[in-house]
Every structure is written in C-alpha cells, then in structure tokens.
Amino acid sequence: MTEAPHNDPAEQTLRELESRVEALVQFCDRLQEENRLLRQENEQLRSERAVLSERGEQARIKVESMISRLRSMEQAS
Template identity: 50%
Template structure:
C-alpha cells in the first residue's frame, strides 16, 4: 500500500536538498556577477588606454610626416 508519511519525508528531504543547491548556486551567481563587473571595468580601462596610445601614435606620425615635408 501507499505510505503517505514516508512519501512526505522523501519529498521534504528532496526539497531541503534543492534548497541547499539553490543557495549554493545563488552564491556562485553573485561571485560570477562581481567577477564580470570587474572584467568589464578592466576592459573599459584598457580600451581607454588603447585609444590614448592610438591618438599619441597618430600624433607622432603626423609630426614626423610634417617634418619630412619641411626638409
């Protein structure tokens, strides 16, 4: 026959296990979001530095070209 108490205990155990997994995943998700935010900030900083370096190199090239035309 069907043992309702045993079935309820089994379901309760599964729910508790799922709750533990859910909390662990929630924590991992928060860590991943924080890491992603850090990487996005770093990427933006590197992009800014790259653009500054590109501008400086282009300015140097222009100066060199104008010096070549003066000779």
C-alpha cells in the same frame, strides 16, 4: 489511539519530499552564490575592459600624433 509506525507509506513519502525540498533549497543557495560571484567577476572584467579601451585610445592618439610630426618633419626637409 495508536501512533502511525515509521514505515507508514505516507510518512515515508513525506520524509522523501522533505529531503528533496531541502536538497532543492541547498541547490538554490549554491546557485545564488555562484550567480553573485559571476556578477562580481563580470563587473570586474567590464571595468578592466574600460581601462584597457581607454589606454588603447590614448596609445592610438599618441601614435597618430607621432606620425603627424614625422610627416611634418619630412615635408620640412
């Protein structure tokens, strides 16, 4: 029995398929890592947004309080 030569079309097709599958696996790995990083960044941005929103709300309350005090002072004089 003889071995199939390296230039056998079936062997060549199999090697090409293996190469393409390996490239696809590497591509999926890169996408998973990119997705993980994007999710992490998204979570960080959501946290920052919540902090900024809270600060904005606190500033609004302080400004409204100052306006009320100024109006009270104005009416008192």
